Amino acid sequence: MLTKLSRIIRSGWINFWRNRWLSGAAISVMSLTIFVTTSLLLVNVLTSALVETLRDKIDVSVYFKLNVSEEEVLEARESLIALNEVQSVEYVSREEALKNFKEKHKENSLLMQSLDELNDNPLEASLNIKAQTASQYEQIVNFLTSSKHQKDIDKINYRQNQTIINRLSSITGAIQRSGVVVSIALALVAILVTFHTIRLAIYSSREEVNVMKLVGASNWFIRGPFVVEGALYGVSAVIIILIIFYPLVWFISPKITTYLPGSDLFYFFKVNFWQIFLIQIAVGVSLGVVSSFVAIRRYLKKA
Amino acid sequence: MIEFKNVSKIYPIDCVALENINLVIQPKEFISLAGPSGAGKSTLLRLLIREELPSEGQIFWQEQDISQMRHKEVPQLRRKIGAIFQDFKLLSNKTAYENIAFAMEAGGRSNKDIEEDVPLILRLVGLSNRAHHFPDQLSGGEKQRVAIGRALAHRPETLMADEPTGNLDLIHTWDIIRLLLKINELGTTVILATHDRDVINNIERRVITLEKGRLIRDEEKGRYIL
Numbered sequence: 207m208l209t210k211l212s213r214i215i216r217s218g219w220i221n222f223w224r225n226r227w228l229s230g231a232a233i234s235v236m237s238l239t240i241f242v243t244t245s246l247l248l249v250n251v252l253t254s255a256l257v258e259t260l261r262d263k264i265d266v267s268v269y270f271k272l273n274v275s276e277e278e279v280l281e282a283r284e285s286l287i288a289l290n291e292v293q294s295v296e297y298v299s300r301e302e303a304l305k306n307f308k309e310k311h312k313e314n315s316l317l318m319q320s321l322d323e324l325n326d327n328p329l330e331a332s333l334n335i336k337a338q339t340a341s342q343y344e345q346i347v348n349f350l351t352s353s354k355h356q357k358d359i360d361k362i363n364y365r366q367n368q369t370i371i372n373r374l375s376s377i378t379g380a381i382q383r384s385g386v387v388v389s390i391a392l393a394l395v396a397i398l399v400t401f402h403t404i405r406l407a408i409y410s411s412r413e414e415v416n417v418m419k420l421v422g423a424s425n426w427f428i429r430g431p432f433v434v435e436g437a438l439y440g441v442s443a444v445i446i447i448l449i450i451f452y453p454l455v456w457f458i459s460p461k462i463t464t465y466l467p468g469s470d471l472f473y474f475f476k477v478n479f480w481q482i483f484l485i486q487i488a489v490g491v492s493l494g495v496v497s498s499f500v501a502i503r504r505y506l507k508k509a
Numbered sequence: 510m511i512e513f514k515n516v517s518k519i520y521p522i523d524c525v526a527l528e529n530i531n532l533v534i535q536p537k538e539f540i541s542l543a544g545p546s547g548a549g550k551s552t553l554l555r556l557l558i559r560e561e562l563p564s565e566g567q568i569f570w571q572e573q574d575i576s577q578m579r580h581k582e583v584p585q586l587r588r589k590i591g592a593i594f595q596d597f598k599l600l601s602n603k604t605a606y607e608n609i610a611f612a613m614e615a616g617g618r619s620n621k622d623i624e625e626d627v628p629l630i631l632r633l634v635g636l637s638n639r640a641h642h643f644p645d646q647l648s649g650g651e652k653q654r655v656a657i658g659r660a661l662a663h664r665p666e667t668l669m670a671d672e673p674t675g676n677l678d679l680i681h682t683w684d685i686i687r688l689l690l691k692i693n694e695l696g697t698t699v700i701l702a703t704h705d706r707d708v709i710n711n712i713e714r715r716v717i718t719l720e721k722g723r724l725i726r727d728e729e730k731g732r733y734i735l
Binding site: 210420422 | 663
């Protein structure tokens with residue numbers, strides 16, 4: 207059994223090496239498949255980063271009337287945090303608001319001057335609410351306007367942000383949905399091309415298969431080396447793609463970061479290197495093995 | 510012993526390749542299958558190694574009906590009946606040595622056996638100095654000798670040769686025929702299908718003549734008569 211296995215593997219390796227030209231063709235097509243799947247994986251990481259950044263930009267601020275005490279605002283905050291839809295609620299006190307305002311407009315002397323002339327702090331305390339998903343702001347706002355805090359609230363900036371929030375939420379949804387569709391379509395194309403390349407490679411060996419049958423080789427003894435060859439295509443393609451990808455990602459990553467602050471593709475690639483490697487190996491080897499297996503079947507069936 | 514009992518082979522649609530063949534071949538016989546192209550010689554041999562199934566009748570190989578054999582048993586049958594062909598049917602990306610070793614590996618022989626036997630076989634067919642050449646680098650006669658060596662690798666009880674000299678010149682033809690006679694002397698049944706009149710007339714063994722799918726003559730020490 208062990209001798210048989212080692213013979214099959216050795217034979218697969220020898221065929222792989224002696225048919226270098228054919229192996230090269232199969233490997234290059236397989237490399238494209240792995241390139242596409244890996245790129246899709248990284249693009250999906252980027253879209254999630256993009257969607258995340260967009261989401262982070264969305265929030266709703268609730269401004270409380272000047273006479274409302276801090277305790278009451280914090281109480282409102284507690285009741286908001288208790289909601290499932292709410293991701294976080296940040297409390298900005300009147301003093302903090304004033305500090306932020308001064309920081310923001312310190313270049314504007316006229317504004318500063320007029321602020322100084324007021325003896326009192328004109329700014330209201332507010333709560334910045336972030337929802338789990340963009341579509342939930344409506345509910346959260348409804349909750350607030352129908353609660354006992356309604357009388358303390360001066361204004362909610364949801365109404366004025368409503369259109370932009372809705373648009374962002376539909377854009378992020380569309381990006382993710384189309385990402386999935388495009389990924390599946392491209393992966394399918396790549397897989398089909400690889401499958402047919404391997405089929406052609408085996409078609410060119412159909413005479414050999416027949417000869418092996420005539421000298422009394424069992425089906426497994428004939429099929430085995432082809433399956434091993436298919437796996438070798440996968441492994442070689444993965445190695446080639448990693449050699450290309452590593453410097454490529456290293457080079458491209460900073461450029462993407464300038465467009466998409468907060469994303470670091472190279473870091474992601476490095477941290478998840480083994481996971482990516484395993485996914486690629488799984489895709490490459492299973493594609494090679496399954497294609498060979500299916501392709502050789504029809505030549506083994508005959509008599 | 511090999512026995513054909515009322516065997517017919519009809520290809521769709523209505524192309525009769527063999528018609529009602531009855532034939533017994535004893536162990537250690539050397540028989541020639543004579544007849545023009547298309548007489549059914551190859552079909553008869555293909556039935557024997559179950560490359561084809563008969564449309565009617567039975568074929569017995571040592572009391573076992575070949576047409577009833579299960580799929581899994583076919584490789585074992587083919588290890589007991591060595592076969593050589595006009596177009597050699599060598600594995601083109603394996604050397605002479607590897608072609609012979611492949612048959613033995615497929616038969617599950619040990620590495621030690623293979624290392625010992627292949628050089629012996631190569632010597633028997635006179636190719637010791639060509640062991641590591643690929644088929645492309647060998648002449649027609651040498652290729653056929655590799656094929657014979659491969660057929661002998663399983664130490665078969667029967668060796669069938671389908672027009673083995675069809676692609677060879679006169680000198681190589683007699684090389685191969687002498688080799689087949691030697692193999693027969695060593696105790697292997699040989700079935701030689703050929704349309705080469707000189708070969709058949711010179712070896713003076715049992716001749717079975719086929720014409721249009723029918724067995725028309727079966728003679729000891731026969732001649733090619735048509």
